[in-house]
Amino acid sequence: MMRADAAPRLLLIEDDRAIRRYLRMALEAADLKLAEAETLQQARAELKLSWPDLVLLDLGLPDGDGVDFVRELRRYSGVPVLVLSARMHEQEKVAALDAGADDFLSKPFGNAELVARVRALLRRSGSPSHEERFLFGDIEVDPLAMSVTRHGKPVHLTPTEMQLLLALLRSRGRVLTHAVLLREVWGHHGAEQGQYLRVYVGHLRRKLEADPARPQWLLTEPGVGYRFAWPT
Amino acid sequence: MKFSEELALRKLNASAPPLAGSLMAVLACGAVTLVALPLRGLLNPANLLVLYLLPVLLVSARRGWMYGMLAAFLGVLAFDVFLVPPYYSLRVEDSQYLVSFAMLLGVALVVGRLTAQLKEEALAAAVREARTQALFDLARELLAANDGVAVEQAAARHGRQLWNCAAHLLTADEQGKLSSAGALPLPASVVAGAQALFDAASHGKALPEISRLADACLIRLRDDKQLRGIMVLTPDHPGGAAPATDAFLGAWAALICLALDRIRFASLAQQAATATANERLRNAILAAVSHDLRTPLAALIGLTGALQAQPGLDANQADLCRAIEDEALRMDDMAGNLLQLARLSSGAPLDAQLQMLEESLGPALAHMQRPLAQHQLEVRMEEGLPLLRFDAVLIERVLCNLLSNAARHAPPGSRILLVARAVQAGVEVCVQDEGPGMSEAALSRLQREHEAPGAGLGLWICQRILGAHGASLQALAAETGGMRFCFTLPGDPGQQGVPA
Numbered sequence: 001m002m003r004a005d006a007a008p009r010l011l012l013i014e015d016d017r018a019i020r021r022y023l024r025m026a027l028e029a030a031d032l033k034l035a036e037a038e039t040l041q042q043a044r045a046e047l048k049l050s051w052p053d054l055v056l057l058d059l060g061l062p063d064g065d066g067v068d069f070v071r072e073l074r075r076y077s078g079v080p081v082l083v084l085s086a087r088m089h090e091q092e093k094v095a096a097l098d099a100g101a102d103d104f105l106s107k108p109f110g111n112a113e114l115v116a117r118v119r120a121l122l123r124r125s126g127s128p129s130h131e132e133r134f135l136f137g138d139i140e141v142d143p144l145a146m147s148v149t150r151h152g153k154p155v156h157l158t159p160t161e162m163q164l165l166l167a168l169l170r171s172r173g174r175v176l177t178h179a180v181l182l183r184e185v186w187g188h189h190g191a192e193q194g195q196y197l198r199v200y201v202g203h204l205r206r207k208l209e210a211d212p213a214r215p216q217w218l219l220t221e222p223g224v225g226y227r228f229a230w231p232t
Numbered sequence: 233m234k235f236s237e238e239l240a241l242r243k244l245n246a247s248a249p250p251l252a253g254s255l256m257a258v259l260a261c262g263a264v265t266l267v268a269l270p271l272r273g274l275l276n277p278a279n280l281l282v283l284y285l286l287p288v289l290l291v292s293a294r295r296g297w298m299y300g301m302l303a304a305f306l307g308v309l310a311f312d313v314f315l316v317p318p319y320y321s322l323r324v325e326d327s328q329y330l331v332s333f334a335m336l337l338g339v340a341l342v343v344g345r346l347t348a349q350l351k352e353e354a355l356a357a358a359v360r361e362a363r364t365q366a367l368f369d370l371a372r373e374l375l376a377a378n379d380g381v382a383v384e385q386a387a388a389r390h391g392r393q394l395w396n397c398a399a400h401l402l403t404a405d406e407q408g409k410l411s412s413a414g415a416l417p418l419p420a421s422v423v424a425g426a427q428a429l430f431d432a433a434s435h436g437k438a439l440p441e442i443s444r445l446a447d448a449c450l451i452r453l454r455d456d457k458q459l460r461g462i463m464v465l466t467p468d469h470p471g472g473a474a475p476a477t478d479a480f481l482g483a484w485a486a487l488i489c490l491a492l493d494r495i496r497f498a499s500l501a502q503q504a505a506t507a508t509a510n511e512r513l514r515n516a517i518l519a520a521v522s523h524d525l526r527t528p529l530a531a532l533i534g535l536t537g538a539l540q541a542q543p544g545l546d547a548n549q550a551d552l553c554r555a556i557e558d559e560a561l562r563m564d565d566m567a568g569n570l571l572q573l574a575r576l577s578s579g580a581p582l583d584a585q586l587q588m589l590e591e592s593l594g595p596a597l598a599h600m601q602r603p604l605a606q607h608q609l610e611v612r613m614e615e616g617l618p619l620l621r622f623d624a625v626l627i628e629r630v631l632c633n634l635l636s637n638a639a640r641h642a643p644p645g646s647r648i649l650l651v652a653r654a655v656q657a658g659v660e661v662c663v664q665d666e667g668p669g670m671s672e673a674a675l676s677r678l679q680r681e682h683e684a685p686g687a688g689l690g691l692w693i694c695q696r697i698l699g700a701h702g703a704s705l706q707a708l709a710a711e712t713g714g715m716r717f718c719f720t721l722p723g724d725p726g727q728q729g730v731p732a
Contacts, residue, residue, distance in 0.1 A: 019527070022538045026537070086526045090583075107527075108560075109534075111541060137665065170253065187638065194586075198585070198587040199619070212590060212613075213611050214597050214598070214611065215594050220590070222625045222628050
């Protein structure tokens with residue numbers, strides 16, 4: 001979907017002018033092209049003109065519910081959607097992710113974080129390959145051999161831990177809600193296993209993180225889910 | 233027809249002056265004798281004797297059976313002296329007249345008793361009717377009363393009509409101190425007596441419902457649970473009497489008690505409704521304000537970020553930019569605190585899940601990285617802490633607020649220590665700084681959760697959040713100087729093991 005010859009094109013849907021202004025500055029500095037829409041109506045018109053590589057969506061728009069807009073968009077497009085939302089609106093974030101949004105960013109956020117999230121989403125839509133080897137820090141994960149090494153020494157993971165790690169790695173850089181992770185690792189019977197998920201994330205942290213209390217890779221998004229922080 | 237109860241009672245008790253009754257008996261017998269004298273030659277004396285039943289009936293009906301008996305004796309005497317030969321002498325020639333005398337006395341006794349009884353019953357019925365009417369009138373008036381003063385006025389008016397007594401309502405406040413709702417003056421000695429009675433009765437002492445103090449009558453006012461106050465009835469005029477203690481007085485007081493109860497419950501319901509409405513409005517405003525504050529703050533933070541990325545800024549300018557950003561971030565945090573407070577006060581349920589402390593600790597440490605950049609943060613977490621049931625978002629807020637509090641008060645470069653360890657009740661988390669500490673007053677204020685935040689909004693919200701988790705924030709002076717804030721998240725008793 002991404003055109004190799006041109007810079008990626010983004011559609012920003014945000015009603016606050018000051019926020020649009022600094023987002024434009026930050027994104028253009030990172031060689032990303034940007035179209036703007038103030039309302040959902042403008043966004044629909046913009047989508048008819050040209051198709052973006054990624055949508056940045058503020059949830060609190062004056063002419064409609066952002067979550068409904070994500071649902072509508074998902075009926076005809078798989079374009080990555082990054083939701084911008086104030087911190088502490090966890091229910092809203094989960095609703096947007098459930099509706100099909102790919103990730104969220106809590107306001108206020110720094111420029112580096114914004115660009116990293118955008119890049120992570122663009123990379124995903126550009127590279128569908130799943131069974132690559134993952135290298136981060138001093139850790140290497142081989143999905144085919146189902147092996148993990150740290151400092152070159154093998155780390156023993158149980159099958160559930162391995163599945164959980166791979167699920168997070170395949171969506172690296174993006175948040176995965178509790179519900180999505182439970183479904184991916186435990187299947188359809190996973191809905192009631194909420195505390196298992198948290199316990200297994202804890203196990204993984206003990207095996208992979210230098211300081212489990214201050215994780216570098218396996219980050220918690222309180223009230224929403226987990227994110228694998230891929231190095232940029 | 234207006235019926236004075238006092239008059240009815242007086243008649244019923246036959247408390248008329250004895251002289252009047254006796255005089256009536258004498259006059260009635262005299263009159264009958266005068267009528268009978270011209271006939272004494274013409275008629276048989278036995279027939280004349282029947283005439284003496286008349287004064288007996290009359291006097292019994294009007295003055296009671298005692299005077300009826302007196303009339304009978306006088307009648308027999310007059311009959312003997314004036315109508316039975318030999319005249320003007322007590323002697324009786326024919327002894328059969330003695331039987332006549334006895335008959336007259338017997339008939340007088342029976343007739344007098346019956347008449348008086350009838351009269352008593354009629355009076356009692358009238359009194360009952362008057363009392364029922366009085367209770368009905370009072371009830372109707374009390375139904376229209378919508379505050380304590382109106383009840384007191386109704387009681388006073390009816391007390392005056394019924395007994396010529398003034399009624400005072402002394403109601404107790406929260407400390408059990410009696411005070412009058414109305415403006416009627418009451419002697420201090422009576423108030424003191426009522427207070428003593430109230431105190432004794434509220435300490436469970438068994439006392440009669442109605443007690444007396446000098447010429448005043450003290451009646452306890454109680455609902456089904458507790459004593460609410462004392463009603464005092466005092467005579468309007470010196471030398472007057474308070475009403476007698478009887479069932480009517482009890483019923484009368486009970487009506488007033490009910491009215492006071494109704495008013496109390498109505499005002500409680502009103503207060504609760506107002507409080508709920510106020511609370512809802514406050515939460516809505518809090519949520520709206522904090523939400524609306526955050527959008528411009530997010531823009532401000534982003535714009536300062538963009539400014540810092542501009543080339544050509546000198547070190548001083550970059551520093552100022554950073555300071556603006558820091559302050560904007562702090563303000564955003566405060567807006568977040570307000571929003572969380574609004575959510576907590578609105579009674580929304582906790583999203584409490586069984587999880588590890590890291591679920592909140594990790595995000596809190598990541599979030600606080602920038603405010604804590606000037607300090608040395610040391611995290612000591614015990615291995616193998618148990619799972620706890622808590623709301624991760626809220627406990628993250630608690631940890632952020634405690635860390636931010638430490639960062640603000642402790643000098644740059646000092647050490648901040650975060651310790652999490654297993655204790656019997658669950659997991660204890662402490663944040664300790666090397667700042668100047670808190671005053672005793674601020675410490676004790678912090679422990680009173682429901683008061684307005686004296687020690688800062690952040691700590692107050694911590695207290696509220698921990699309260700919702702069944703925990704509480706302990707503020708202690710650290711041995712190394714500075715403050716130590718600790719809380720213990722309770723463990724989950726029904727914890728199950730997790731398969732590997």
